[in-house]
Amino acid sequence: MMQSLTPDVEVRLSVGQCxxxxxxxxxxxxxxKTLHTLTSYLDDGPQSTITSAQRAEFSRAHYTRTLQFLIxxxxxDWLQLxxxxxxxxxxxxxxxxxxxxQTLLVLMDGISSMSSPSAGLDRLVSILERFLQSGxxxxxxxxxxxxxGPSDSPQLRETLLSRLVALPDLTANQLHHHNKTIFLPxxxxxxLAREMLTVLERxxxxxxxxxxxxxxxxxxxxxxxxxQGHSGLVFGVLAPHLSSCTLSDxxxxxxxxxxxxxxxxxxxxxxxxGMVQAVNRPDALSRIMGNLVLKNKKxxxxxxxxxxxxxxxxxxxxxxxxxxxxxxxxxxxxxxIQVLRSLCQAWANPSAVRHTPLEQQLYVSRAxxxxxxxxxxxxxxxxxxxxxxxxxxxxxxxxxxxxxxxRRMGMVVGECLSSRMDVNGAKLKFEYEHDEETEELxxxxxxxxxxxxxxxxxxxxxxxxxxxxxxxxxxxxxQAASVAQKSGADPDSELDSDDELTxxxxxxxxxxxxxxxxxxxxxxxxxxxxxxxxVRVDLSLRAIEGLVRKNTSTAREVSVELSxxxxxxxxxxxxxxxxxxxxxxxxxxTVTDSVPVTEYLTTEFYSMNYSIRQRLDILExxxxxxxxxxxxxxxxxxxxxxIQRVTMNTPLYPGDDPIHWRQVVERRIQSKTKRxxxxxxxxxxxxxxxxxxxxxxxxxxxxxxxxxxxxxxxDLLGGDHLVLGRLIHTxxxxxxxxxxxxxxxxxxxxxxxxxxxVRYHVDxxxxxxVLFAVCSVFLSMPSQSLLVELxxxxxxxxxxxxxMTRRMWLKRAQSRMFMQLLxxxxxxxxxxxxxxHSWGEHCWEMEGxxxxxxxxxxx
Numbered sequence: 009m010m011q012s013l014t015p016d017v018e019v020r021l022s023v024g025q026c027x028x029x030x031x032x033x034x035x036x037x038x039x040x041k042t043l044h045t046l047t048s049y050l051d052d053g054p055q056s057t058i059t060s061a062q063r064a065e066f067s068r069a070h071y072t073r074t075l076q077f078l079i080x081x082x083x084x085d086w087l088q089l090x091x092x093x094x095x096x097x098x099x100x101x102x103x104x105x106x107x108x109x110q111t112l113l114v115l116m117d118g119i120s121s122m123s124s125p126s127a128g129l130d131r132l133v134s135i136l137e138r139f140l141q142s143g144x145x146x147x148x149x150x151x152x153x154x155x156x157g158p159s160d161s162p163q164l165r166e167t168l169l170s171r172l173v174a175l176p177d178l179t180a181n182q183l184h185h186h187n188k189t190i191f192l193p194x195x196x197x198x199x200l201a202r203e204m205l206t207v208l209e210r211x212x213x214x215x216x217x218x219x220x221x222x223x224x225x226x227x228x229x230x231x232x233x234x235x236q237g238h239s240g241l242v243f244g245v246l247a248p249h250l251s252s253c254t255l256s257d258x259x260x261x262x263x264x265x266x267x268x269x270x271x272x273x274x275x276x277x278x279x280x281x282g283m284v285q286a287v288n289r290p291d292a293l294s295r296i297m298g299n300l301v302l303k304n305k306k307x308x309x310x311x312x313x314x315x316x317x318x319x320x321x322x323x324x325x326x327x328x329x330x331x332x333x334x335x336x337x338x339x340x341x342x343x344x345i346q347v348l349r350s351l352c353q354a355w356a357n358p359s360a361v362r363h364t365p366l367e368q369q370l371y372v373s374r375a376x377x378x379x380x381x382x383x384x385x386x387x388x389x390x391x392x393x394x395x396x397x398x399x400x401x402x403x404x405x406x407x408x409x410x411x412x413x414x415r416r417m418g419m420v421v422g423e424c425l426s427s428r429m430d431v432n433g434a435k436l437k438f439e440y441e442h443d444e445e446t447e448e449l450x451x452x453x454x455x456x457x458x459x460x461x462x463x464x465x466x467x468x469x470x471x472x473x474x475x476x477x478x479x480x481x482x483x484x485x486x487q488a489a490s491v492a493q494k495s496g497a498d499p500d501s502e503l504d505s506d507d508e509l510t511x512x513x514x515x516x517x518x519x520x521x522x523x524x525x526x527x528x529x530x531x532x533x534x535x536x537x538x539x540x541x542x543v544r545v546d547l548s549l550r551a552i553e554g555l556v557r558k559n560t561s562t563a564r565e566v567s568v569e570l571s572x573x574x575x576x577x578x579x580x581x582x583x584x585x586x587x588x589x590x591x592x593x594x595x596x597x598t599v600t601d602s603v604p605v606t607e608y609l610t611t612e613f614y615s616m617n618y619s620i621r622q623r624l625d626i627l628e629x630x631x632x633x634x635x636x637x638x639x640x641x642x643x644x645x646x647x648x649x650x651i652q653r654v655t656m657n658t659p660l661y662p663g664d665d666p667i668h669w670r671q672v673v674e675r676r677i678q679s680k681t682k683r684x685x686x687x688x689x690x691x692x693x694x695x696x697x698x699x700x701x702x703x704x705x706x707x708x709x710x711x712x713x714x715x716x717x718x719x720x721x722x723d724l725l726g727g728d729h730l731v732l733g734r735l736i737h738t739x740x741x742x743x744x745x746x747x748x749x750x751x752x753x754x755x756x757x758x759x760x761x762x763x764x765x766v767r768y769h770v771d772x773x774x775x776x777x778v779l780f781a782v783c784s785v786f787l788s789m790p791s792q793s794l795l796v797e798l799x800x801x802x803x804x805x806x807x808x809x810x811x812m813t814r815r816m817w818l819k820r821a822q823s824r825m826f827m828q829l830l831x832x833x834x835x836x837x838x839x840x841x842x843x844x845h846s847w848g849e850h851c852w853e854m855e856g857x858x859x860x861x862x863x864x865x866x867x
Contacts, residue, residue, distance in 0.1 A: 015061040016069070019049070023070045027077055036089040043098035046074060050105040072110045075103060079118040082128040103135050108148035109168055111139065116171045119182055129182070136179075137188055140196075145203040148172075150210055152225035165225070172200075173232045197238045201245035204230065208267070212259045223263070224270050231275030239282025247286035247296075254295040265298040273306045280310050285322065290332025299339060312347050317354055320371035324448065327375050335382040344382065345391070351376045352394060355421070356402035366413055370445065373421050377452040380428050392429060399425040416440045420449045428453065525551045529562050529570070536573045542581035549589045556596040567601035568608050575612065575622060591629060598633035602703045606630070610710035614717070623731055627738045634707055637700035638745045701749035708742045708755050711735065712762055729771035736763055736777035740784040747788040756789040757797055764801070767808065779812065 022045065029042045048058050049066040058066075078099065081087065087099065103111050115136050122129040160168075171178070179191040189195055204226055211221045233242050253260040271279050280297075287293045301308045315322065315330060334344040354360055354372050361369065383391070399422055406418020419438035426436040440446065525547040526532050532548040532555065539545055552570075556563045563570075574594050579586040598605045612618065613626045700707075715735070718726060725732070739759050746752045763778045782805065786794070794802060 015059065016065050019062050019065045019070060023066070023074065027074075030077075030081065030084075030086060033086060034089075039086045039089055040094060040098065043102075047098060047101055047105070050102070067107050067110075071106050072114060075106075075111065075114040076118075078102065079114065079128075079132070082131060100135055100138070104139060104142060104144065108139075108144040108151070111144070112148065112171055113168060115139065116175070116178055120178060122182075124182055124184070125186065133179070133183065133188060137190055140190055140199060143203070143206075145172075145200065146206045149203060149207040149226055149229070153207060153211060153221045153223060155222055165228075169225075169228055169232050172229060173236060193238060194241065197233060197241040198245050200229070200233065201242045204242075205246065205249055208260075208263055212257070212263055215259055215263070223267050227267050227270035228272060228275075230267070231271040231279055234278035234282050235275045239278055240285070243282045243286035247283060247288075247292075250296050251287060251289075251292040254292075261295055261298065264296045265300065268297060268300050268307075269303070273304075276304070276306050277310050277314070280307060281315070284311075284315070284326055284329060287329060290329050290336055293329055293333045294336040297333070299337065301334070301343065302339060308343070312343055313350070316347060316375050317350060317372070320365075320368040322371075324374055324378075324452070327371075327378055331375065331378050331382055341387075344379065345387065348376075348379045348383070348391065349394065351379055352398035352402075356398045356405060358405040358408075361402075361405040361409060361414065366411065369414065370417060373417055373449060374452060377421065377424050377449060380425065381453055388429065395425060395429055399429075413445070416446060417449070420446050424450065424453045523547060526555070529555050529559060529566055533566060533570055533573065536577060542583075545581060546583050549583060549586070549593070552593045553589075553596045556593065556600055560600050563597065564601040564604075567597045567605050571597050571605050571608055575609075575625065591625070591632070594625075594629045595632045595636065598629060599636050602633070602637065602699075603706050606633075606703065606706045607710065610707075610713075613711065614714040620728070620731060624734055627734050630707055630711075631738055631741050634700055634704075634742055634745050637703070638698060640696040641699075698749070700745055701751075704742065704746040704749050704755065705751045708739065708746070708751075709758065711739060712758055715762070725766070729769075729774055732766070732769075733771065733773035733777045736766075736774065736781050739763075740777065740781035743781065743784040743788050748790075752788055753790065753793045753797055756785040756793075760785050760798065760801060760805070782809070 026042045026046055029038060033039055033042070048056060049063055049070075051058065052060075052063065087095070090099065103115065115132060118132050119129065119136065122132065176191050176193045176196050180187050183191075190199070207226055208223075211223065214221050230242065233239070250260070250264055254264060268276075268279065283296065284293065287296065301311050311330060312334070316327070331344065331347070334340045334347065351372060355369075355376050380388075380395070388395075403418045403422040406414050406421075409415055409418075419440050423436050423438060523541075523543050526535065526544075529552070532552045535541075535544045535548040539548075556570075571594060574590050574597075577590060583589070598609070609626045609630060613623055715725065739762070743752070743755055743759055746755055749755075759781055763781045766774055767778050769775055769778070789797070798805075
C-alpha cells in the first residue's frame with residue numbers, strides 16, 4: 009500500500025498538473041475544471057475539501073508562480089474559451105481572493121512589463137482597480153499588523169512598500185493619458201489614508217480584546233508616503249479623524265503614539281511636518297503625538313529648532329500650534345523655555361538682521377511674540393532679565409537697519425515685549441505706519457476669544473481650496489486709529505498758500521525706481537541666477553558693466569561664471585536695450601579678465617547645444633573686446649560709452665551741461681586773443697601700450713581649433729554658412745587689430761591656410777569674408793615677413809586675387825552696361841554708340857588690395 013503524501017508534495021503535484029493542463033488543453037470544460045481546482049486552494053469555507061495546511065502551503069510556495077503563469081498566458085487561446093462571467097469568477101478571482109501582498113507585487117510587475125496599449129494590459133489594470141475598490145489594501149495592512157502572513161526578508165518588505173506607495177507613479181508611467189481616476193494621487197492617497205484608519209480601528213478593538221498587534225508596517229507606509237510629498241493628502245484624511253477619536257478614548261491615543269514612534273527616523277520629519285499643518289488645535293496635536301518630542305531626538309530637533317528657526321514658510325497658525333503643543337504639558341514646558349531663548353538669540357543677533365531674508369525675520373518675530381504670550385507670570389519673572397536684554401539688543405539691531413520694514417518690525421516687537429514684561433510700569437511707544445504686517449504682530453499678543461476660536465476651527469474644517477487667512481486680523485489699537493483719523497482730517501488745509509506758484513518744468517525728469525541698484529557683482533550674479541523680480545534683474549543688468557570696470561579684482565574672481573550666465577541669459581521680462589546691455593557687460597568682462605573669459609568663449613563657440621544667435625554673440629563680443637583693448641586708455645576711471653548711453657543720456661536739468669558752457673567760454677577767449685605766431689597748440693600724443701597685442705593669440709587661435717569637426721547641431725563647413733562667414737570676418741578683424749604685434753606673423757600664416765580651403769565656397773558671404781581676411785593678412789603682416797613666411801603662397805594668392813578682381817568688375821560692368829542700354833532705349837537710341845564703347849574703359853580703374861577690401865564693406 010502506497011504511503012500517504014505530505015501536504016507540500018501533494019499541493020506541488022496538483023498545481024503542476026493544473027499548469028500542464030492549461031498549457032496543452034483546448035477544451036472549455038477541462039480549462040474550467042482546472043481553474044476551479046486552483047481557486048479551491050483559496051476557499052476556506054465549510055464545504056471546502058482543501059485542508060488548512062494545503063491552503064497555507066499553496067499561499068506560501070505556489071500562489072505567486074500561479075499568478076505569474078496566468079499573466080504570461082493572458083493572451084492564450086484557452087482564455088478565449090471562457091465567458092465573461094467565468095473570466096470574472098475564475099481568472100480574476102485568483103487575483104482577488106489570495107494573499108494581497110503577493111497579488112499587488114505580481115500585478116504591478118505585470119503592468120510595468122506589458123506593452124501599452126494592449127488588451128492584456130487593460131485586463132490587468134481592471135483587476136488592479138477592483139483590487140483597490142474591494143478593500144484589499146485593508147487586508148494587506150491588517151495582515152501585516154497581525155503578523156499572520158509568511159515571514160519575509162527586509163528586501164521584500166521594502167519592495168512591497170515601494171510598490172504600495174508609488175502605485176500612482178508606476179501606473180502613470182505605463183498608462184500615460186489612459187490612466188484610471190482611482191490611480192491618480194488625489195484619489196489614491198486619500199484611499200490609502202482611509203484604509204489606514206480602518207486598520208487603526210481594528211487595532212484599537214484588538215487591544216481591547218487583549219490581542220497583540222504591530223503597527224510597524226503601517227508606520228513605514230505612512231512615512232514613505234509623506235517623504236514622497238503626499239503628506240497633505242494623507243493627513244487631510246487622517247488628522248480630523250484622529251483628532252476626534254483621541255478626544256475621549258485613551259486607547260486611540262496609545263495607538264497614535266505607537267504609530268508615530270514606529271515611523272523610521274529618516275521619514276519622521278515629513279510625517280511631523282504634514283501633521284502639524286493638518287491639525288487645527290494645539291491640544292489635538294498633543295493628543296496625537298503625546299510626548300514624542302521628549303522620547304525621540306529627531307522629533308525634538310524638528311519641532312523645537314527646524315520648523316521654528318531654519319524654515320520660515322509656514323503660516324502663523326502652524327507656529328501657534330507648535331508652541332501651544334510645547335506649552336500644553338508640564339513635562340514639555342522646559343522645551344518651550346529652550347525655544348524662547350533660541351528665538352531671543354536669533355531675533356537680537358545683528359548679523360541675522362543684516363543677512364537673513366526679511367520673511368524669515370518676520371517669521372522669527374511672530375514665533376517670539378507667540379512664545380512670550382504663552383509664558384506664565386512665574387516664568388516671565390524668571391526670564392525677565394533675558395527678555396529685557398533681548399529687547400534692548402534686538403531693537404538696537406533693527407533700528408540700525410536701513411530697511412523700513414525691519415525698523416518697523418523692531419518697533420512693534422519692542423512695544424509688545426515691554427507691554428508683556430511691564431517694566432516699572434513704563435511701556436515703549438513708537439510712531440510708525442500701521443499696515444497688515446504690524447496689525448498681525450500686534451494681534452499675536454492678544455489671546456483669541458472662545459467665539460473666534462470656534463470660528464477658526466470651523467474655517468479649518470473647510471476644504472483646502474476655500475480656506476482664507478488662518479489668523480483673523482485684529483482691530484488697530486485706538487491710538488493708531490486716532491492718529492490716522494487726525495492725519496486724514498483736512499489734507500488740503502496747508503496748501504492754500506501754494507496756489508499761485510508756477511509749476512516746475514518736469515518734462516525731462518526720469519522715473520525713479522523703488523528698488524536700489526546693486527552695489528556688488530555677486531549681488532548681480534545672484535539676481536541673474538535666482539531672482540524672479542523683473543525690476544531687480546533690470547537694475548542688475550544696467551549696473552553690471554560699471555561694477556565690472558570699477559571693481560576689477562572682484563570681476564576677475566567671477567568673470568567666467570558671469571560670462572556663462574550672461575551668455576545663456578534670455579530676455580524674459582522684455583527689458584529695454586537688453587541685447588546691448590548684455591553685450592556691453594560681456595565686453596567689459598572680457599576686457600577686464602581677457603585670458604580666462606576668452607578661453608571660455610572660444611571653447612563654447614564649438615560646443616554643442618548652442619543656437620546660431622549665441623555663437624554670433626560670442627563672435628561680436630570677441631570683436632568689440634579686441635577693438636577696445638587695441639585702443640589707448642583715455643580716462644581710466646570714466647565709464648564706457650555703453651554706460652554713458654544708458655545712465656547719462658540726459659543731464660540732470662535741461663541746459664545745465666558744464667562741458668557746453670566751458671566750450672563756449674573757450675571759443676570766445678580764442679576768438680578775441682591776438683597772437684603774433686602760434687606754436688604747438690596741442691601736446692604730442694602720449695604713447696601707451698597696446699593691451700591687445702599680448703593676448704591676441706588667445707582671441708585668434710582657439711577659433712581655428714575645431715572648425716572641421718561637424719556636430720549634431722553645428723556643422724561649420726556644411727550648412728551653417730552664416731556662422732562661417734561671420735567667423736572668417738571676425739578672424740580678419742582680429743588679424744587687422746594685431747598689426748605690429750609679435751604674433752601677427754603666425755596669425756597671418758594660420759589665417760591664410762584656413763581661408764584658402766574655402767575660397768571657392770558656394771555662399772557669397774563666405775567668399776567676401778575670404779577676400780576681407782586675405783586683405784587683412786597682407787595689410788597687417790610686416791612686409792619683410794611676407795616673402796619669408798608666405799613665399800609659397802604669395803604668387804598663387806596674387807593670381808587668385810587678380811582673377812577675383814576681374815570677375816568682380818566684369819559683373820559690375822555688365823550690370824552698368826545693361827542699365828545704360830536701358831537708358832539709351834528710352835532716349836530714342838540717339839547716343840547708343842557712345843555708351844557702348846565707354847563701359848570697358850572703367851573695368852580696370854580700381855586696382856590693388858585696398859580696392860578689394862572696400863568691396864567687402866558690406867560685412
